[in-house]
Amino acid sequence: MKLYEGMFLINPELDEDSFNKEVETIKNEIVKEKGNIEEVKVIGRRKLTYQIKKQSYALYVLMLFKVGTAAIDKLRKKYHLNQNVLRELIFIKDKKLPLNEITE
Numbered sequence: 001m002k003l004y005e006g007m008f009l010i011n012p013e014l015d016e017d018s019f020n021k022e023v024e025t026i027k028n029e030i031v032k033e034k035g036n037i038e039e040v041k042v043i044g045r046r047k048l049t050y051q052i053k054k055q056s057y058a059l060y061v062l063m064l065f066k067v068g069t070a071a072i073d074k075l076r077k078k079y080h081l082n083q084n085v086l087r088e089l090i091f092i093k094d095k096k097l098p099l100n101e102i103t104e
Contacts, residue, residue, distance in 0.1 A: 001066040003038070003093040008079070009058035009086040012045055022084050023061055029078050035067030052086045064093065 010022055027037050043060035052058065067075070072090060079088040 001035070001068055003064065003066050004072070005091050005093045006063045006065065007089045008061045008063070009048075009052065009088070010061060011053075011084040011086060012055060012057040012059050014059070014084060018084075019059060022082075025082070026061070026063070026079070026085070029075055030063075030065050030067055030071075033067050033071035033074060035065050035071065038064040038066060040064075055086060058086050 006026075008023075008026055010019060014022060023040070023042070027040070030037060041062045043062060045057055046060050047057055048055065076088065076090065079085045
């Protein structure tokens, strides 16, 4: 298992309960692939540089998680099919920097 950092841009039109369910769905997909969630940081609503799926804003969520390399493609496909996930970026993390040290 490798350590990954994932940035998820979620539809800003969701209410708080729907947003929390969407974050749980993202986390559950990682757990289904036998991964572990290390940390989750909700950054909040931010303006996008350009529109994505007709949205000018997005709710940003940053996650650190461990999962097998083979699972990454499966996860990307699942997130791509999710209508509420506008974009996802998943990178291999070389060293762990705690999310609370990341500035907005």
